[in-house]
Amino acid sequence: MGWLRGESDQRPASPADSEEPLLNDTDHDHSRRSSQDEEIQRPHKTTSFSRAQTVTLSILLTTSITTVSVLIYLLATHKLPPQPNRPTNRPHHQNKALIKNVVVLVQENLSFDTLAGGLTYNPDINNIANLPLNERFCNPSNITDPSSPLVCAQPLAKNIAADDPDHSIAGGNFQVYGTDHPDPSIHKPTMQGFVSEQIRAYGINGDLNRAAEVINYYKPEHIPVFATLAENYLLFDRWFAAVPGPTNPNRAYLTSGTSHGHGWNDPSFDHSSLPQTSVFQQLTEANISWINYSNATGFAPDALFYTWTANSEQARNAIKPIDQFYTDAAAGTLPQFTWINPECCSYTSFHPPSPTDLGEGFVKSIYEAIRNSPQWNETLFILTFDEHGGFADHVAPPENVPPGDDIPYTEVARDGHPTTFHFDRLGIRVPTILISPWVEKGGVVHAPALKKEKGEYTHTSILKYVSELWGLKILTPRVEWSASFGDLILKKPRADTPARLPEPVIF
Template identity: 35%
Template sequence: MVVSWLSLLACGQGMPIKNVITIMMENRSFDHLLGFLHLSDPAIDGLDGSEYNLVDTKDPTSEKVFVNQNGYDEGPDDPGHGWEDTAEEIYGVHDLKPPIKLEPKMIGFAQNAKSHGHSTLNPLSMFTSKTAPVINGLATEFAVFDAWFCSLPGPTDPNRGFWMSGTSNGAITNYNGTHWSQQSYFDFLRTKGVSWRAYYQDDPWAIMYFQDMHLKVNHQNVFTLDQFFTDLKSNSLSRFSLLQPRMTTTAAGPPTWQHPDASVTEGERLLKSIYEAFRASSYWNDTVLVITYDEHGGFYDHVPPPEQVPAPDSVVAPNGFTFERLGIRVPTVAISPWIPKGTIVHKPSGPQPNSEYDSTSLMSTANKIFGITEHLGLRAAWSGTFENIFSTTMRTDCPTTLIDIPMYTQETLDKQRSLPLNDHMSIQVQFYCQENNLGEDCGKDIVNQGQASDFIVREAQRFMHNLASN
């Protein structure tokens, strides 16, 4: 039995973890990336290969689409993951509106894909330890959470809002051009005297959607990801570090965020570089690295999301959704030498009897590490914390390097740059058109990801420079 540090607090021994590093990747469900770990460790709530969806949930004789181990490194399409799409994937009924009084059976993924003219196989095509070796390897080497849910059943930006502020302030769709008015966790930490920095590749993206991040006292702590590696080496890391991957494709490389139209492998390369730099740093002994994902991205998961959970606040979504149920499970891994190898974290033990892990659990646990008793919203005050996963014995067998990832080719870059814009790139183009006052016709001539990438990188630099100059 592992002895937790909690049992030794009465003896005057403090928690071994002092700092938090976190990165949120993009659009993958737990089963999609980690589900087949169940075959090697049945204690993990994952897949056995018998799971399937019907392409028509009303017709029991319709085609069955089974889960398989042939996940696409670059997907054939972008599965539906808006609020309505997610409702259909969970409940198996098209065009649902809140409140929903049906049993969540996780049966509508193939049906939803068919309704969009997408591949019905893609949402049920999964990765394994061979095809996603970095995230699977870290999950088995340290702690994997098999009951960690995204904060709302919907798309990227509102879920990232929860991760960085404890709420989406009523939003269930992606960024609409209006700055987020809720207090960010960055500003919250500043008011509590806790040092923090946010780092990004190419584009600060959702970090800068918050209105309070446009204040000099906050945006002066936002840097490119290169600075994160420098801070690790120079022993100048803040107590809280938030990392954001890249959606763009330039000479610096392909996207690393693992969005369905980008390579999973390139995200693995980023995670490998972060882990190895962290492992080699002086922060290894007193810091936890948490890798998580924003939402399921339309990919199958067999576990129904919890219902009747606390809303973060009193703000209701435009469609009447009251934020009283969570989104679909996402992969989450915690890394520290104080975590016994092979740790599997199921449901939390508190703070409330019905607490669950969701994206706000990162903040609620960080608050405990930093000695903060307040929370950003009711959801964060309720969400499960994981300070109990740290033991009293520091491991010495943690790997210093991870499996090598083959290098991308120029052909890979050219192919990615030729793709049409995804919804996030379109939003970012418009974000910089607006923020940099580039006029009504701005962005109208951008037709592919290469043009969008060049624009976003250039205008992000101008945007951050303008903020620093004011």
């Protein structure tokens, strides 16, 4: 296929690639009690029962006994007639039927601290703005020289980033560990190498203001769309990308629980060469409807990464242009599972050089289409980003996690030596929000609260949740390990969700 994503034909040794209520039972009982009271107050000419009264009482008694018997039988066989929809206090795993549609939008290339680092509406957010004054997040300008000038995170991120930071596997190694070849027995994830990697990637000599772009973050007034969504729904401050590397391997993990050993944006993705089972195949085989709405420009929609999709006419027909999403949302005909590809990488995806205000505008349009759709009250909308894009974050990603499979990946690092990755570390934190009338307003989610959850919130948490929601098979060990967010679904919906979001700003 003629899909291309950026410079997908070259390995990244330099930087890699948005009505009146019905009477309830009490009311009916009260009506019956009032009628009976009136009957009791009427004078009777005699206290003896007539033959007609005796027959009537016998019929009533027989009917009551029959009714009770039927009810007992129905209870015993679980065949009670359907009851009206009322909020209940059922456990969350029984509440899953309340969510009938899942919409996922995966934007491009921003770390959590970059986009959410300035949010202050909740002091519990683990971000730059909420760090103690004596714990500023800084990087040395030369990680090999302890006396080199420090570059500290400031709320000075630009609407359009000057450079596209390195987000290859090797670049991620250097950013997290300060070396291209980390040895877990020696190197710790200090998160001190972002500025140094930016300087060596772009040959920045002495211009620390330009190098600081990789560690700076946005003020809330610069990202009113994202800030408003966070304040009204559930923000994760410990959601990690699946892979500490570029876009397509992360999107493969997002949709199949593994990248099948792919660690860079190689032509396999554009040629539908990935052989593993994807969530799209699973859904099709389970007769669950799905559509991959794509705004992609010049590269394959995520569903087309897979050989199965390319070989299935039904699956190919489920890939539609983004305009169809807005039509379907307005008509209330979105499928059970909606996957949205953004444009990449110049306009609305957030991927440099995409302007931030245009990325915000795209997210706003998707949200408002869902929020004002007839399907809103049964929808869960997940907004996340595929990877950190080389931008800095102060929280170290987890190590020693199960990979999706046992296929390693090797690339040549900037120092000219090969480095091998076994997919046993998560990627860097990315901004993620659960959006629905069925989630808490303004909450912040850290590590999983339930003891049964053994892993972390990460991209494959979406697959874990979907498998629980629709009874699908767990695709890979990484999905099995990942924490589900099903326990975050409320027992009753909210009625205070905003129909519109603020307009994006140019700054």
